[in-house]
Amino acid sequence: MEFNLVNAAESQIHATGGRMTTQRRMILQALIECADHPTAEEIYQKVREKNPALNLSTVYRTLRWLEEHGLVNARRFDDDPRLERFDPVVEQGEDHFHFRCKKCNQITEFDTPLIEVVKTQFVDCFGGKVENATLVFYGLCAECLNLT
Amino acid sequence: MEFNLVNAAESQIHATGGRMTTQRRMILQALIECADHPTAEEIYQKVREKNPALNLSTVYRTLRWLEEHGLVNARRFDDDPRLERFDPVVEQGEDHFHFRCKKCNQITEFDTPLIEVVKTQFVDCFGGKVENATLVFYGLCAECLNLT
DNA sequence: GTGACTATTGCAAATAATTTGCAATAAATT
DNA sequence: AATTTATTGCAAATTATTTGCAATAGTCAC
Numbered sequence: 001m002e003f004n005l006v007n008a009a010e011s012q013i014h015a016t017g018g019r020m021t022t023q024r025r026m027i028l029q030a031l032i033e034c035a036d037h038p039t040a041e042e043i044y045q046k047v048r049e050k051n052p053a054l055n056l057s058t059v060y061r062t063l064r065w066l067e068e069h070g071l072v073n074a075r076r077f078d079d080d081p082r083l084e085r086f087d088p089v090v091e092q093g094e095d096h097f098h099f100r101c102k103k104c105n106q107i108t109e110f111d112t113p114l115i116e117v118v119k120t121q122f123v124d125c126f127g128g129k130v131e132n133a134t135l136v137f138y139g140l141c142a143e144c145l146n147l148t
Numbered sequence: 149m150e151f152n153l154v155n156a157a158e159s160q161i162h163a164t165g166g167r168m169t170t171q172r173r174m175i176l177q178a179l180i181e182c183a184d185h186p187t188a189e190e191i192y193q194k195v196r197e198k199n200p201a202l203n204l205s206t207v208y209r210t211l212r213w214l215e216e217h218g219l220v221n222a223r224r225f226d227d228d229p230r231l232e233r234f235d236p237v238v239e240q241g242e243d244h245f246h247f248r249c250k251k252c253n254q255i256t257e258f259d260t261p262l263i264e265v266v267k268t269q270f271v272d273c274f275g276g277k278v279e280n281a282t283l284v285f286y287g288l289c290a291e292c293l294n295l296t
Numbered sequence: 297g298t299g300a301c302t303a304t305t306g307c308a309a310a311t312a313a314t315t316t317g318c319a320a321t322a323a324a325t326t
Numbered sequence: 327a328a329t330t331t332a333t334t335g336c337a338a339a340t341t342a343t344t345t346g347c348a349a350t351a352g353t354c355a356c
Contacts, residue, residue, distance in 0.1 A: 019323045019332055040314080055335045060314060076229050078282055081222075082313065082343085084229070099270060099278070110270055114262050119285065122247060126256055127290030130247070134226055136282045137267065142275030167303055167352045188343080203306045208343060230314085230342065 005032055005071060005088050012069045026051055027062045037075065037085040037107050077136060080105075095133060101141035108141065153180055153219060153236050160217045174199055175210045185223065185233040185255050225284060228253075243281060249289035256289065 006028050013020050030046040031038070038046075044059045063086050066072035073087045077100050095115070099108040119130045140148070154176050161168050178194040179186070186194070192207045211234050214220035221235045225248050243263070247256040267278045288296070 017332080021323070021333065023334070053335080057315075057336080058334060061333085064315090074229075075226075076224055078222075078224075081224050081229075081232070084313080099274070099276070101276070102279070108274055110274070112266050112269060114266050114269075115283075118260050118262050118283075121260060121262075122258055122285060126247065126258070128247070128249070128293050129287045130285045131250070131287040133286070134282070134284045135263075135266075137270060137278045138281070139277045139279040145276050165303080169304065169352065171305070201306080205307080205344075206305060209304085212344090232342080 009066065009069075009071055012071065016069075022051070023047075023054060023058050024062055026054070027059060028066075031066075031072070031086065031088050035088075037087050039083050039085055043086070075134075077107075077138075079138060097135040097137075099137040099139065099141070101144055102138055103140055103144040106141055157214065157217075157219055160219065164217075170199070171195075171202055171206050172210055174202070175207060176214075179214075179220070179234065179236050183236075185235050187231050187233055191234070223282075225255075225286075227286060245283040245285075247285040247287070247289070249292055250286055251288055251292040254289055 006025075009024070009028055010020055012018075013024070026047045027043060030043045034042060034046065040056065040059050040063060043063070044054065044056050047054050047059070063072060063074070067074050067086075070092065071089050073089060075085050075087055075098070076083065077085070077098075079100065079102060094111075096109050096111050097115070099110060100106070101108075115133055115135060119133065122130060154173075157172070157176055158168055160166075161172070174195045175191060178191045182190060182194065188204065188207050188211060191211070192202065192204050195202050195207070211220060211222070215222050215234075219237050221237060223233050223235055223246070224231065225233070225246075227248065227250060242259075244257050244259050245263070247258060248254070249256075263281055263283060267281065270278060
């Protein structure tokens with residue numbers, strides 16, 4: 001019913017002559033459990049609790065691999081642009097957008113049909129072809145706004 | 149008539165007890181001439197043609213300073229996220245959005261009132277407050293599309 | 297203009313996130 | 327169980343950006 005990252009990864013790996021290792025399994029698991037756009041370091045720490053032998057470069061290599069195979073998106077946010085954050089793909093081919101709270105850094109995902117309209121307007125005006133879009137809102141989430 | 153980066157910078161600098169130096173003048177000039185979202189390195193090279201003594205860290209410091217004073221925006225694009233690009237502010241307080249061609253890397257700026265609508269929809273749905281927005285389209289510009 | 301004050305610069309070294317080379321390890325295949 | 331080679335761990339490299347500090351050069355008061 002729902003797109004399953006672990007299964008998708010497993011078939012991709014085998015389809016390309018790759019191997020499903022303990023490390024990859026644990027990294028995938030952590031990615032799903034974190035859910036909230038973790039950094040490589042965060043995933044590393046999480047997996048390390050169970051498997052202290054894991055190396056950070058393995059985390060990076062696995063995330064890159066997942067990214068290249070369309071199973072994970074890498075994102076950076078303007079208020080913390082040095083840190084790459086990783087976002088498992090939930091439904092293939094579907095864009096979604098982000099709101100980031102400037103205070104608590106929590107990320108909210110949302111969707112809107114209007115971006116398609118903007119794409120069309122853009123192409124009508126400038127020509128060319130729009131393949132994908134990144135939209136990020138920055139502000140205060142409901143909770144942080146109430147604390148003000 | 150048009151917002152003038154050099155003048156704005158000059159008054160900001162003096163207003164905060166700063167000094168207008170040769171380097172700052174040249175960096176501002178290069179920023180205006182480049183126009184197309186240069187990197188620190190690109191500005192550095194451009195200024196160096198006239199003033200080979202300039203140091204890259206001066207470029208970074210100046211750009212940071214301009215950014216902190218709202219005269220320049222720093223941006224990163226998903227297809228080249230390690231590189232910060234700098235975008236002089238043309239009209240204060242106005243958001244604008246970007247299209248980046250995946251082939252020639254050219255950046256096109258555009259604007260749309262629909263983002264305000266999306267912001268409103270977001271707040272209606274999730275609460276909180278949206279302060280600013282980044283929207284980037286990636287695809288092929290008219291020219292590169294025709295070459296296909 | 298001249299000198300004094302201190303912001304700014306150049307330089308070199310430090311950071312920090314991410315990548316890479318290589319020998320050791322461990323999945324998969326027979 | 328043995329073989330093959332993809333993957334790992336480790337340490338070192340890379341790259342963009344930042345920082346400390348002594349030297350330089352704007353600016354202001356005279």
